[in-house]
Amino acid sequence: xxxxxxxxxxxxxxxxxxxxxxxxxxxxxxxxxxxxxxxxxxxxxxxxxxxxxxxxxxxxxxxxxxxxxxxxxxxxxxxxxxxxxxxxxxxxxxxxxxxxxxxxxxxxxxxxxxxxxxxxxxxxxxxxxxxxxxxxxxxxxxxxxxxxxxxxxxxxxxxxxxxxxxxxxxxxxxxxxxxxxxxxxxxxxxxxxxxxxxxxxxxxxxxxxxxxx
Numbered sequence: 452x453x454x455x456x457x458x459x460x461x462x463x464x465x466x467x468x469x470x471x472x473x474x475x476x477x478x479x480x481x482x483x484x485x486x487x488x489x490x491x492x493x494x495x496x497x498x499x500x501x502x503x504x505x506x507x508x509x510x511x512x513x514x515x516x517x518x519x520x521x522x523x524x525x526x527x528x529x530x531x532x533x534x535x536x537x538x539x540x541x542x543x544x545x546x547x548x549x550x551x552x553x554x555x556x557x558x559x560x561x562x563x564x565x566x567x568x569x570x571x572x573x574x575x576x577x578x579x580x581x582x583x584x585x586x587x588x589x590x591x592x593x594x595x596x597x598x599x600x601x602x603x604x605x606x607x608x609x610x611x612x613x614x615x616x617x618x619x620x621x622x623x624x625x626x627x628x629x630x631x632x633x634x635x636x637x638x639x640x641x642x643x644x645x646x647x648x649x650x651x652x653x654x655x656x657x658x659x660x661x662x663x664x
Contacts, residue, residue: 460489460525462489462490463494463496466499469500474505474508476508477508480514484515490520496523502530504533515544519581522557524560525560525562527563529565530568538663540603540660560580562578562579565602594645597629599629599651600644606638606639607663627652627655
């Protein structure tokens with residue numbers, strides 16, 4: 452559990468996290484609460500994450516969702532290095548803003564980039580960009596009327612397990628009350644979910660994690 456005394460991220464803040472999980476590690480990384488990104492007042496709040504997963508390790512990285520406040524500009528970048536023999540789960544959940552305060556896509560910009568390497572090979576890269584000044588996210592093809600977005604990457608060296616997991620995810624995704632898609636990425640799966648509550652996506656992702664760990 453990552454312990455943090457800070458209320459959240461402000462303009463000019465830069466957060467750096469380096470996680471090195473050794474061979475045969477068995478760990479789940481969590482955070483205390485939702486990560487708040489306050490009004491950055493024309494500046495940028497950023498986060499840089501580096502994760503290394505060793506031989507035959509079982510690791511899940513699943514922090515709480517991020518909430519971009521009105522007027523916030525947030526940039527996140529993650530680089531994950533996975534040993535081919537390991538099992539790894541990564542989750543990234545974020546919202547369109549403080550919906551309880553009537554803030555829907557009121558941030559200046561929200562950007563999240565993730566790259567996943569197995570050995571020396573890049574197997575999946577994700578770039579999520581929310582720029583309300585350029586796009587209307589309530590339209591079909593964007594978020595429609597949903598308020599929360601989740602991405603999960605699952606890597607497992609045993610392809611047969613992935614095929615079974617893909618079927619299970621499709622069945623469990625029907626209970627989310629939103630839209631869920633799953634696809635292969637090498638010896639991994641990519642899951643994308645739209646829903647109305649962060650807890651709904653969290654519970655769904657946790658049910659997937661429990662199948663592995």
